[in-house]
Amino acid sequence: MESSDRTPQDGAGRDGQPPDRSPTIRTIAMPADTNPAGDIFGGWLMSQMDLAAGTVAALTSHGRSATIAVEGMKFLRPVKVGDEVSLFADLVRLGRSSMQIRVQAWRRQREHAGSEKVTEAVFTFVALDAEGRARPVRQPTAAPG
Numbered sequence: 737m738e739s740s741d742r743t744p745q746d747g748a749g750r751d752g753q754p755p756d757r758s759p760t761i762r763t764i765a766m767p768a769d770t771n772p773a774g775d776i777f778g779g780w781l782m783s784q785m786d787l788a789a790g791t792v793a794a795l796t797s798h799g800r801s802a803t804i805a806v807e808g809m810k811f812l813r814p815v816k817v818g819d820e821v822s823l824f825a826d827l828v829r830l831g832r833s834s835m836q837i838r839v840q841a842w843r844r845q846r847e848h849a850g851s852e853k854v855t856e857a858v859f860t861f862v863a864l865d866a867e868g869r870a871r872p873v874r875q876p877t878a879a880p881g
């Protein structure tokens with residue numbers, strides 16, 4: 737892909753429906769992820785989203801990368817203990833060293849089939865070299881092993 741503002745398929749689902757594909761990460765919200773009031777921490781969900789975005793960043797940059805920014809996060813619904821949480825991450829813009837990755841989080845109550853969107857945000861990752869400096873995303877890397 738050329739370095740540009742163009743937006744590849746972002747994998748957005750139909751209105752009110754999650755994307756029609758496997759999530760980048762799927763997990764269960766557990767009691768250890770709650771605050772003292774028994775609700776799931778927003779920070780736990782953000783960390784799951786960061787992990788999902790990091791998966792796409794690693795596949796895109798073929799190496800190390802780090803989160804530099806997160807934009808536009810609003811929590812629309814609470815997540816409850818036992819919910820199945822699905823994270824869908826999609827590359828939406830590729831810069832020189834940066835990657836903008838849109839992440840949607842959906843919850844499904846354990847005993848019910850329907851899902852609802854909890855939040856979404858755009859994470860920006862920067863590809864890093866061995867010294868932790870920004871590097872071009874398309875820099876050739878040695879084959880593993």
Ligand SMILES: CC(C)(COP(=O)(O)OP(=O)(O)OC[C@H]1O[C@@H](n2cnc3c(N)ncnc32)[C@H](O)[C@@H]1OP(=O)(O)O)[C@@H](O)C(=O)NCCC(=O)NCCS
Pocket residue numbers: 802803804805830831832833834835860862864868869870
């Ligand atoms: C990632 C890091 C090495 C980049 O260093 P830097 O000096 O800011 O690098 P640059 O100015 O060359 O910017 C690198 C890219 O980030 C983009 N960028 C910088 N600030 C940004 C911001 N606030 N939002 C979005 N993108 C940003 C730049 O536009 C550039 O993109 P491009 O190469 O595609 O054009 C440095 O900021 C860093 O180490 N940050 C900490 C990352 C980290 O530890 N994250 C986890 C926190 S626990």
